[in-house]
Amino acid sequence: MSKKTYKTPGVYIEEVSAFPNSVAQVETAIPAFIGYTPQANHRGNDCTFVPTKISSFLEFERIFCFPNSLDPVQQYSPQYYLVHQSSKPSLGDFLLIGNDYYSIVPDPHTIYYLYNSVKLFYQNGGQNAYIVSVGGYGKASGVPLLLGAPLVNPNVQLADLLKGLEALKKEEEPTMYICPEATLLSIAENGTLMQQMLLQNSEMQTAISIFDIIGGNRENQLGRNVDIEAFRSHTGTVGLNYGAAYYPFVGTTIMGERDLNYTNLLNGDVKALAKIISSEPGVEERVLDLLKSIYNSSNPQSVNENHRDLLSINPTYNAIISAVLQVANTLPASGGMAGVITMVDNMQGVWKAPANVSMSGVDSLPIKIDNRAQETLNVDALSGKSINALRIFPGMGVMVWGVRTLDGNSLDWRYINVRRTMICIDQSCKNACKSFVFEPNDANTWVRITSMIENFLNSLWRQGGLIGAVPKDAYFVGCGLGTTMTTNDILDGRLIVNIGVAVTRPAEFIIISFSQQMVSP
Missing domain, CATH: 3.40.50.11780 (Rossmann fold)
Structure with a gap:
């Protein structure tokens, strides 16, 4: 019955909430x-x-x-060095160019x-x-990482x-x-x-x-x-x-040939790169001419255009970029x-x-x-x-x-998944119960909170988030005087809700037992 006082005769409409408050599940993967x-x-x-x-x-x-x-x-510009080795390296990544081995090592300041x-x-x-x-x-150091040193x-x-x-x-x-x-x-x-x-x-x-x-x-x-x-x-x-x-770590395909170029090699020293490439027998003259025009600043093309040209005409440059990409793509x-x-x-x-x-x-x-x-x-x-x-x-x-x-x-x-499921339930119920702060700490409030949380947990159970043949096996919610609270709790303004859930756990070890059956004579 309405407690509002009316002074003027007439017909009045009052809307009554038909549904209780509900628990909205929080986002779980942000x-x-x-x-x-x-x-x-x-x-x-x-x-x-x-x-x-x-x-x-x-x-x-x-x-x-x-x-x-x-x-x-380039949003991310790591620097890598090709360090000549007298023999095949036993540590780290390396590349064979002609008869020479080169270790691929980064400038750690750029990673x-x-x-x-x-x-x-x-x-x-x-x-x-x-x-x-x-x-x-931060700024590059211009010095390669020592071979075998921690990054x-x-x-x-x-x-x-x-x-x-x-x-x-x-x-x-x-x-x-x-x-x-x-x-x-x-x-x-x-x-x-x-x-x-x-x-x-x-x-x-x-x-x-x-x-x-x-x-x-x-x-x-x-x-x-x-x-x-x-x-x-x-x-x-x-x-x-x-x-x-x-x-x-994982070897990815995040970075491709467009994401690295000769400016990421040897601190951008194209002359040093040209020396390495020229050590490969049978290098075409046009490759060396292109590199020379780049380090002499007489090439009107952009870095990306020069990079594409080098990829298309020189297998050694291709191999260097591929090898460096493999290192850079390890994340x-x-x-x-x-x-x-x-x-x-x-x-x-x-x-x-x-x-x-x-x-x-x-x-x-x-x-x-x-x-x-x-x-x-x-x-x-x-x-x-x-x-x-x-x-x-x-x-x-x-x-x-x-x-x-x-x-x-x-x-x-x-x-x-158990830890994350409990975080989801904890935070969802916590947020929903905020609307009951300063509500009367009486049986009506206890019933409303209990039913609200039970509805939420029932929804999780139906989706497969809780284990149990029937709802009572999957969860319980308790709230009330004599069950979760004492008289002193109520006098102190504490409303206590107990929630129990049976969270699904993964089948981490699947064991199949085999036995032989004797054939009857």
Whole structure:
């Protein structure tokens, strides 16, 4: 009955809500990328250290990349050197030109991963994402990396990445933190960053972190266990169920022949490049003439036109560009995994394990992993820190072959999809219950909250997100005096809701038992 007082005779209409409040499921796959970009300009304003939401790679280019002209600008310009070797190198990537071996080594000051990682994210089904630019690219050193030395970029600063991470404390929408350029820090600084990411995840309870492992881009002469143990010993012990790691890096097709040219070789020294190419027997005179006109600045063509001409007339230049592209296209897997997780969420749901799927734009792995090698990655009895393997299977390509969090020994939080499903349920229910703040703490409110959450969980169960033959086996919701609250709780203004769910877990090990049956005589 209406409690409103009417003073004028007449007919009045009052609408009564027929349906209770509902729980709206939060977005489950919105990564936040932290790293260096060509620029950061959103509508004329500098957006460095400002989490900026994008919905496509085109939007990423518009905000974080240099404007393109008729002669396209290189958004990412790594520098590689061809270092002559007296014999076949035992370390790193190399190229044979004529009878001479050349190691392909980068200028570490010019190596960055975020630009190509965002590309890989969208190639694998990515949609909405946040970008936290922590600055532009630093200056090249003009010196190649020492052969066999760890790839550390001094321009990548721990303080910058931590500041970018701090900026995400104001954003509850991102559900994954990704920092591919963390692998360009020293091992100790990378460990500090990972621990801070996990700490922030565990405090906010809204996102997980996806990690890459330093050394995943090449075989370690001392054994891959050295890199794995270094990673495990530097991740700490806090918030492990909010983290997941993937190993090794991936060989991609992100960059093509248009993305690198002779300006990316030998610090742009075309004369030195001409000397290497001329060492190949039978080089045509027109190739050397073209190179000479380029370094004498007497060639009116653009860099891209010269690059195309060299590709078409000189096999050696072709081989150099192909070899350098193979090195440049070796990327951390985290960006691609964010895309895979987004695709799986959209096609099936957050409860589906993001594994046993292939990665788009990936055609090789720098490190091959077999069953025996994966044993020590998947299960570590000492630390419990599981690492998910990326593997190549005949006829299937590169597959994601692991679905564990870093808390691999925990029965509750062993699997990534369980952790992410619980984040989804937690945040969805939390947001829905905000409308009941300051409502009367009585039976009417308890019933409304209970029915609202039960309807939401029933919807998840019907979609296959919760396990159970009937709803009572899949979930329960409790709220009331004597069940979840005492009289003191009510007097103190506390309304307590207990929720229990049976989240689906992946069939990680499928065991088939065979036996022989005797034939009756």
